Amino acid sequence: MAKKKLRVGILFGGKSGEHEISLRSARSILKAIDRKKYDVVELGITKEGRWLQSSAAQALLGGESQPSEDLSGETGLTIAAAAAEPAAGTGLDVVFPVLHGTFGEDGTIQGLFELADIAYVGSGVLGSSAGMDKDAMKRMFFAAGLPMTPHVTLLRSEWRADAKKSTRLIEKTLQYPVFVKPANLGSSVGISKVKSRADLAVAMDLAASFDRKIVIEQGVGGPGVKPRELEVAVLGNDTPEASVVGEIVPAKEFYDYEAKYELNGADESVSIIPAKLTKAEEKKIRAMAIAAFRACDCAGLARVDFLMAPASKGKPAEIVLNEINTLPGFTSISMYPKLWGASGVNYSKLIDRLIELALERHREKQQTHFSR
Ligand SMILES: Nc1ncnc2c1ncn2[C@@H]1O[C@H](COP(=O)(O)OP(=O)(O)O)[C@@H](O)[C@H]1O
Ligand SMILES: [Mg+2]
Numbered sequence: 001m002a003k004k005k006l007r008v009g010i011l012f013g014g015k016s017g018e019h020e021i022s023l024r025s026a027r028s029i030l031k032a033i034d035r036k037k038y039d040v041v042e043l044g045i046t047k048e049g050r051w052l053q054s055s056a057a058q059a060l061l062g063g064e065s066q067p068s069e070d071l072s073g074e075t076g077l078t079i080a081a082a083a084a085e086p087a088a089g090t091g092l093d094v095v096f097p098v099l100h101g102t103f104g105e106d107g108t109i110q111g112l113f114e115l116a117d118i119a120y121v122g123s124g125v126l127g128s129s130a131g132m133d134k135d136a137m138k139r140m141f142f143a144a145g146l147p148m149t150p151h152v153t154l155l156r157s158e159w160r161a162d163a164k165k166s167t168r169l170i171e172k173t174l175q176y177p178v179f180v181k182p183a184n185l186g187s188s189v190g191i192s193k194v195k196s197r198a199d200l201a202v203a204m205d206l207a208a209s210f211d212r213k214i215v216i217e218q219g220v221g222g223p224g225v226k227p228r229e230l231e232v233a234v235l236g237n238d239t240p241e242a243s244v245v246g247e248i249v250p251a252k253e254f255y256d257y258e259a260k261y262e263l264n265g266a267d268e269s270v271s272i273i274p275a276k277l278t279k280a281e282e283k284k285i286r287a288m289a290i291a292a293f294r295a296c297d298c299a300g301l302a303r304v305d306f307l308m309a310p311a312s313k314g315k316p317a318e319i320v321l322n323e324i325n326t327l328p329g330f331t332s333i334s335m336y337p338k339l340w341g342a343s344g345v346n347y348s349k350l351i352d353r354l355i356e357l358a359l360e361r362h363r364e365k366q367q368t369h370f371s372r
Pocket of ligand 1: 149
């Protein structure tokens with residue numbers, strides 16, 4: 001008898017600002033996933049948070065804003081419950097949440113899968129939320145002894161109550177330029193580079209409109225320096241492995257939303273794989289990527305991003321950890337798959353591996369007792 005095919009749910013869209021990026025990643029996966037091995041079930045989430053199945057999900061993927069089939073009664077909970085029912089025709093063996101940002105990458109949907117006892121690709125609740133929150137992430141990295149650029153975290157209530165005091169606090173610890181970021185977001189939304197006090201308030205107000213927590217970081221390399229941006233793809237559960245190191249050369253002063261997704265042709269940001277580094281630098285960066293993955297208790301996959309200030313005036317080059325992304329862009333030409341491609345794992349193999357890791361992690365968890 002032929003082995004039963006695994007039923008894999010591909011979940012895409014979502015309420016986050018990265019809805020469109022998610023659709024791009026999902027289209028790539030659906031094109032490449034091995035249909036001989038898997039029965040693929042498409043699951044879409046609209047920008048309003050409605051869950052869609054079958055033809056309505058495909059319509060969302062195809063870019064139709066108003067899916068023809070009305071499934072407004074469906075919520076994430078009912079679909080997750082159906083997915084968790086192996087006896088029913090609706091059962092899923094594993095879900096791949098191809099979601100970026102809020103409600104997809106931040107532990108919330110992972111919590112839903114945990115409750116429904118469904119295997120899923122990627123980090124669990126803690127790894128996802130720690131990787132999403134730049135303030136919590138830095139605390140984890142700090143505890144693991146990983147190098148970072150100096151930073152200050154402020155609540156927007158603190159900023160709004162006393163901007164002068166907040167400014168003093170920032171300037172006591174950091175030197176301009178600084179980067180002002182909402183703690184929980186992605187794709188550079190709400191992030192500003194601030195070169196002097198005159199521009200600080202606008203940047204703080206912008207970040208405060210996106211999150212209750214604001215992270216202010218010292219610009220790596222100092223005034224007038226564009227640091228190198230290095231990225232490593234990590235794959236695995238308890239024994240994660242690191243890819244070769246890649247480099248992004250942003251098309252703008254920093255890697256903002258436009259430089260990431262909107263500039264095309266000659267103006268495009270460029271990636272270089274592998275990055276030109278010394279053997280020692282490469283070794284150090286790959287080890288740091290794995291340490292960062294472990295520090296946040298990640299699983300499955302993550303892309304770890306670094307900033308490198310070039311050597312100057314006798315000072316050696318400085319490499320710091322910037323952030324970890326637990327559900328990085330996943331089109332066939334995104335950095336994460338390209339880094340694995342250059343490390344000997346092609347795109348469809350990578351999808352296979354992530355599904356295996358999801359099942360492995362789910363099995364491992366069965367060994368846990370939840371009461372005595
Ligand atoms: N401390 C910093 N020094 C220099 N450049 C930075 C710093 N922080 C962020 N950047 C620039 O801003 C971009 C986006 O910041 P990042 O923290 O990666 O946010 P996101 O999670 O939205 O990708 C980086 O890729 C880099 O170009
Ligand atoms: Mg980033």
